[in-house]
Amino acid sequence: DAKTTQPPSMDCAEGRAANLPCNHSTISGNEYVYWYRQIHSQGPQYIIHGLKNNETNEMASLIITEDRKSSTLILPHATLRDTAVYYCIVRAYTHGSSNTGKLIFGQGTTLQVKP
Amino acid sequence: DAGVIQSPRHEVTEMGQEVTLRCKPISGHDYLFWYRQTMMRGLELLIYFNNNVPIDDSGMPEDRFSAKMPNASFSTLKIQPSEPRDSAVYFCASSPKETQYFGPGTRLLVL
Numbered sequence: 413d414a415k416t417t418q419p420p421s422m423d424c425a426e427g428r429a430a431n432l433p434c435n436h437s438t439i440s441g442n443e444y445v446y447w448y449r450q451i452h453s454q455g456p457q458y459i460i461h462g463l464k465n466n467e468t469n470e471m472a473s474l475i476i477t478e479d480r481k482s483s484t485l486i487l488p489h490a491t492l493r494d495t496a497v498y499y500c501i502v503r504a505y506t507h508g509s510s511n512t513g514k515l516i517f518g519q520g521t522t523l524q525v526k527p
Numbered sequence: 528d529a530g531v532i533q534s535p536r537h538e539v540t541e542m543g544q545e546v547t548l549r550c551k552p553i554s555g556h557d558y559l560f561w562y563r564q565t566m567m568r569g570l571e572l573l574i575y576f577n578n579n580v581p582i583d584d585s586g587m588p589e590d591r592f593s594a595k596m597p598n599a600s601f602s603t604l605k606i607q608p609s610e611p612r613d614s615a616v617y618f619c620a621s622s623p624k625e626t627q628y629f630g631p632g633t634r635l636l637v638l
Contacts, residue, residue, distance in 0.1 A: 448627075455531075455618050455629030456570070499570075514583065515627060517570035 416500045421522045430487040432521050434500030437481040443504045445476060447485045449496040456499065459485065490525045497522050531630035533619050539636045545607040548633045551600055552621030560627060561594055561604050562618040576602065609637045
C-alpha cells in the first residue's frame with residue numbers, strides 16, 4: 413500500500429472549517445483514500461473514504477485532487493469534540509480479496525480545536 | 528448494536544503471567560482484527576481473521592503471542608509469558624468488508 417504524509421499537528425478555531433491535508437504521491441489506480449480519527453483514549457473511528465471523486469457524508473467531506481496524489485479532509489464546522497488524531501490511509505480494495513481488511517496507520521495529524 | 532466489546536478494559540499483571548484479552552465483534556461482521564498501540568510504535572496490526580480463519584499474522588511480535596477465533600462471536604489474544612514491553616492498549620476491530628469498527632480497547636500494564 414502507498415505511503416501517506418500528514419502534518420503532525422494543526423489548530424482550528426471552534427466553528428470554523430478544519431482542512432486536513434494528506435499527500436499520497438505513490439498511490440496506485442486501485443487504491444482508496446481512507447480517513448479515520450482517534451479521540452483521546454478511544455478506539456479509532458471511521459470518517460470517510462473515496463477513490464477519485466469527492467465524497468461527503470454527515471461527518472466530513474473528502475476532496476481528492478485530479479491526479480489523486482493528495483487529498484483534503486474537511487470538517488465544515490469544527491467543534492471541541494473534533495479534537496483528535498486524524499489518520500489518512502491509502503489501501504487497495506479488491507472485492508473478495510483476502511487483503512480486503514488491512515489498514516496501515518501512520519502517525520496522523522493531531523487536530524486541536526480551540527474555543 | 529452494542530458495537531465491538533472488549534474485556535477487560537484494564538489489566539495490570541506481573542511479568543511472566545499469562546494474559547488473555549477478549550473480543551466480541553459486531554454480529555454479522557466477517558472480519559476481525561487485533562491491533563496494538565504504543566507511544567513509540569503507534570497503531571500496529573497484529574493479526575486478522577476472515578470467517579474465523581487467521582489470514583495474516585505477520586504482525587504478531589513473537590511466539591509469546593497467540594490469537595484464536597473459535598466462533599463468529601468471540602476471539603481471544605493471549606500473551607504467555609507477558610513482559611513489561613507488552614504494555615500497550617490492545618484494540619479489537621470488526622468489519623463487514625471495508626469499514627472497520629473499533630472497540631474501546633484493553634489497557635495492559637505488565638509490571
